[in-house]
Amino acid sequence: xxxxxxxxxxxxxxxxxxxxxxxxxxxxxxxxxxxxxxxxxxxxxxxxxxxxxxxxxxxxxxxxxxxxxxxxxxxxxxxxxxxxxxxxxxxxxxxxxxxxxxxxxxxxxxxxxxxxxxxxxxxxxxxxxxxxxxxxxxxxxxxxxxxxxxxxxxxxxxxxxxxxxxxxxxxxxxxxxxxxxxxxxxxxxxxxxxxxxxxxxxxxxxxxxxxxxxxxxxxxxxxxxxxxxxxxxxxxxxxxxxxxxxxxxxxxxxxxxxxxxxxxxxxxxxxxxxxxxxxxxxxxxxxxxxxxxxxxxxxxxxxxxxxxxxxxxxxxxxxxxxxxxxxxxxxxxxxxxxxxxxxxxxxxxxxxxxxxxxxxxxxxxxxxxxxxxxxxxxxxxxxxxxxxxxxxxxxxxxxxxxxxxxxxxxxxxxxxxxxxxxxxxxxxxxxxxxxxxxxxxxxxxxxxxxxxxxxxxxxxxxxxxxxxxxxxxxxxxxxxxxxxxx
Numbered sequence: 358x359x360x361x362x363x364x365x366x367x368x369x370x371x372x373x374x375x376x377x378x379x380x381x382x383x384x385x386x387x388x389x390x391x392x393x394x395x396x397x398x399x400x401x402x403x404x405x406x407x408x409x410x411x412x413x414x415x416x417x418x419x420x421x422x423x424x425x426x427x428x429x430x431x432x433x434x435x436x437x438x439x440x441x442x443x444x445x446x447x448x449x450x451x452x453x454x455x456x457x458x459x460x461x462x463x464x465x466x467x468x469x470x471x472x473x474x475x476x477x478x479x480x481x482x483x484x485x486x487x488x489x490x491x492x493x494x495x496x497x498x499x500x501x502x503x504x505x506x507x508x509x510x511x512x513x514x515x516x517x518x519x520x521x522x523x524x525x526x527x528x529x530x531x532x533x534x535x536x537x538x539x540x541x542x543x544x545x546x547x548x549x550x551x552x553x554x555x556x557x558x559x560x561x562x563x564x565x566x567x568x569x570x571x572x573x574x575x576x577x578x579x580x581x582x583x584x585x586x587x588x589x590x591x592x593x594x595x596x597x598x599x600x601x602x603x604x605x606x607x608x609x610x611x612x613x614x615x616x617x618x619x620x621x622x623x624x625x626x627x628x629x630x631x632x633x634x635x636x637x638x639x640x641x642x643x644x645x646x647x648x649x650x651x652x653x654x655x656x657x658x659x660x661x662x663x664x665x666x667x668x669x670x671x672x673x674x675x676x677x678x679x680x681x682x683x684x685x686x687x688x689x690x691x692x693x694x695x696x697x698x699x700x701x702x703x704x705x706x707x708x709x710x711x712x713x714x715x716x717x718x719x720x721x722x723x724x725x726x727x728x729x730x731x732x733x734x735x736x737x738x739x740x741x742x743x744x745x746x747x748x749x750x751x752x753x754x755x756x757x758x759x760x761x762x763x764x765x766x767x768x769x770x771x772x773x774x775x776x777x778x779x780x781x782x783x784x785x786x787x788x789x790x791x792x793x794x795x796x797x798x799x800x801x802x803x804x805x806x807x808x809x810x811x812x813x814x815x816x817x818x819x820x821x822x823x824x825x826x827x828x829x830x831x832x833x834x835x836x837x838x839x840x841x842x843x
Contacts, residue, residue: 419545420570421507421552424481429556432480434509434520442562443512443519445470448527448546449494449741450761451682452658453534453801455546455567456490456497457510457521462741464681467492474513475521477567479506493683494742495764500544500569501534501801508567522562523548532761533572535580535658535801536627543570580628581797582652582763583620584734585612586664588634590641592751597639601665601773608665608773609637611782615663615770618790625806626798631655642733643753649737649745650754652763659686659797660763662734665771672778674789675702677767679735679743680715687713687766690796697792699785719748735765768793 421429447458459469470490475498477486484506488498510521527548534542545568550560587600587609600608613636620630633648634640642648652660674694676687688710691701701712708715716730729748730736737745737754740762746754770789772778782789798805 418570419543419568420481420505421566421568424507426556428481429507429553430558432483433553433556433558434478434480435558435560437520437562440517441519443514443521445512445521445523445565448529450529450532451494451739451742452686452762452764453499453501453532454495454497455500455532455544456494456742457512457565464494464742464744470512476511476513476518477503477508478511479504479508481506491683493681493685494679494739494762495682495685498567500532500542500567501537503542503544503567503569505542505569505571508569510565510567521565523565524563526550526563527565530761533575533578533656535803536574536629537801537803539574539627541572541574541578543572544568545570574629578629578656579631579652580657581620581623581630581659581661582633582655582657582738583616583630584633584648584660584662585609585616586662587612588637588639590639592641592643592753601667603665603771603773603779611665611771612663615786615790618786619661619663619793622790622794622806623797626794626803628798628803631657642737643751647737647753648734649757652738653740653757653760656761657763658801660734660738660765661793661797662765662767664734664767664769665773666769667774668772669774671702671769671772672775673700673702673781674712674768674770675704676713677716677732677735677769678713679739679765680718680730681739681742682764684709684713684715686764686797686800689800690766690768690793693796693799694789694792697788697795699788699792700781732767734767738763738765 443459445457445459447460447462449456449458449462457470457475460466462468471492473490475488475490477488477498478484482504484504486503486508490497511518512521513519527546529546532544534544546565547568548563548565550563552564552566553560587598587607589598589600590596591598600612602608603611616632620632623630631651633651640646640648640651644650649660676691678684678687688708691710691712694701694712703711704714705711716732716735719729719731729744736743736748737757739745740757740760742762743765744758745760745762746756746758770786771782795805797803
C-alpha cells in the first residue's frame with residue numbers, strides 16, 4: 358500500500374512538471390476598445406432610463422420641446438406673401454372649443470371669420486384637419502380629439518388658403534381637455550415669431566400655432582361642474598334664496614340628489630366632477646368663493662346647473678343655455694333624455710331642439726339688446742364667450758372676463774307648484790340622470806361605462822347610498838364628495 362501511494366505521488370509530481378505554469382491571455386487593443394464602448398453605452402443607457410421624463414415630468418413639457426429637430430425644420434412653412442396671410446386680433450375658448458376673431462370679440466357683432474373654414478396642419482406629420490367657425494362659441498376648432506402635434510393654422514378667405522397671424526404676441530394658458538381613457542390633451546395657442554428659435558427658425562410674423570401635447574390629467578382639474586340649485590345667495594340684494602319647496606323637501610335637497618345621480622354616471626365613465634356647493638352651504642355666483650369660481654379654479658369644461666321652477670306652464674323638464682352658443686351640447690342632452698324615455702317641454706321652436714331655450718338677453722334704454730344675458734348661472738360661467746364679470750351690476754367676477762369658459766347649461770327638472778311635474782320627476786329621476794350623463798358623454802365622444810348597475814346604487818365617487826325619492830331634511834346624507842366642492 359505504501360509503495361502504491363509513493364508511486365501515485367511521484368506520478369502527480371511528474372505531471373505537474375510537464376504541464377508547467379498556466380499562461381494568462383492578455384486583452385488585445387481591439388478588445389479594450391470594445392469593452393470601453395460597451396461600458397459607455399451601459400452608463401448612458403442607465404442614466405437615460407432613470408432620468409427619462411415620466412408622465413408627471415411631461416406636465417411641464419410640450420410636444421414642441423420634445424420634437425425631433427429635423428422633423429420640425431423640414432415640416433415648417435415660413436414664407437408667405439402679403440396675399441397669403443390673414444390677420445386676427447382675438448380668440449376665445451369655451452369648453453374644448455377654440456374660436457378666432459379678426460376683430461375684438463363681441464357676441465352681438467358679426468365677425469368676418471363667421472362661416473370661414475379653418476385648416477390645421479401638423480408640421481410633424483403633414484396631416485391636415487378642417488373646421489368651420491359657425492358664429493357660436495361652441496362652433497370652432499374642437500381640441501379634444503386632436504392628435505398630438507404642432508399645428509399651423511390656416512383660414513380660407515373665399516377660396517384662398519391663408520396663414521393666420523396676430524399683430525401682437527399671444528400665448529394662451531394651457532387648456533386641459535376632458536378625460537378620455539385616463540389621459541388628456543394640453544392645448545396651447547402660441548403666436549410668436551420666436552416660437553421656433555430653438556430650432557434655428559426665424560419667422561417674419563407672429564404666426565399662430567396650436568401646440569397639442571398628450572398628458573396625464575392634473576389632480577386639480579375637473580371635467581364637469583355640477584351646480585345644485587337652492588341655497589342661492591343674491592349678491593345684489595344680500596338675501597339668501599333657499600329655493601322652492603315640495604312637501605317636506607327643498608329644492609337644495611332634490612337638486613343635490615339629482616347631482617349625485619348624474620355625477621355617479623359621469624365618474625363611472627372616467628370623468629372628474631366638482632360641485633359648486635356642499636350640503637347646506639350657501640353660495641352665489643360671484644367672487645372667489647362663488648359658484649362660478651368653483652368651476653374656473655378647476656378648469657371645468659361643462660357647467661350644469663340643476664334647478665326647479667314655479668312657472669305654472671312647466672310640467673316637464675327643459676334646458677337653458679347662452680344665446681351666444683349654438684346650443685349643440687344641450688340639444689345633444691335633450692336627444693339623450695328622449696332616448697332614455699323622458700318627456701320634455703317644448704320651449705323654443707327655432708332652436709336645434711325645441712326643449713332647449715336661449716337665455717334672454719338684457720336690453721339697453723333704447724330697447725336694443727346688449728352683450729349680457731339674464732341668468733347668472735349662464736352668463737357668469739362661459740368666460741369670454743358669455744361676457745362673464747362685465748355686467749357691471751355686481752362685481753366679483755372681473756377676473757374671468759377673458760377666461761376660458763365652461764359650456765353653460767341649466768336643466769329645469771321640476772315644478773314645485775305642479776304635482777304632476779314633481780311626480781313625473783320623482784318617478785323618472787334615474788332615467789333623467791341617465792339621459793343627462795349620456796348626452797354629455799356622447800357630445801364629447803367619451804365611451805360610456807360598460808355597466809351602470811354600480812352607478813345607480815351609489816352617489817358619486819364617495820359611494821354614498823342614495824336617499825329616498827323625497828329626501829329627509831338632513832342634507833348631510835346626500836353623500837356629496839368633499840373633494841368636489843371648492
